[in-house]
Amino acid sequence: MAEQGQEQRPAQRDPEKRDAEAVSQFVERFASQLVDAGMPRMPSRVFACLLASDSGVLTSAELGERLQVSPAAVSGAVRYLSQVNMVGREREPGSRRDRYRVHSDQWYEALTRRDSVITRWEATLRDGVESLGETSPAGHRIGETLAFFEFIQGELAGMMERWRNHRDQLRAGAKES
Structure with a gap:
């Protein structure tokens, strides 16, 4: 125990x-x-x-x-x-x-690559808001989707840094045992 x-x-x-x-x-x-x-x-x-x-x-x-x-x-x-x-x-x-x-860091790598996909989606969504008009119901819905991805993008960088630190601690602990 x-x-x-x-x-x-x-x-x-x-x-x-x-x-x-x-x-x-x-x-x-x-x-x-x-x-x-x-x-x-x-x-x-x-x-x-x-x-x-x-x-x-x-x-x-x-x-x-x-x-x-x-x-x-x-x-x-x-x-x-x-x-x-x-x-x-x-x-x-x-x-x-x-x-x-x-890959030893396959999940990290997958999320990191997802970062560039989200950036492309954001650009397309911005164009969609502009094309549809931000005050139209569709433009508002697309704008909210854009805001979601912008939020995720902002959080992802900090989360990935916290993961790297946590992973390094896990690996250091594993080497000590």
């Missing part, structure tokens, strides 16, 4: 003694949640599988074996994930086989 003031951490599991079925259920459950959020099914499964691997790196054959899918399904999924910068492709040393790596 942890003493007062000490953080309680879950017991570390030996990767060799993991319940493969429990890991598979986690991968499928998380992938399903990604699908619910709008990501295609197979890229969701591949991403969750990579995320759940200790190294964060798997070959196409390893992904196919773990997910019980064809090489073509894996290929299409990693192509999608590469295009949205959620995984990287690298060459296995001394081999012609590709390995796929989940």
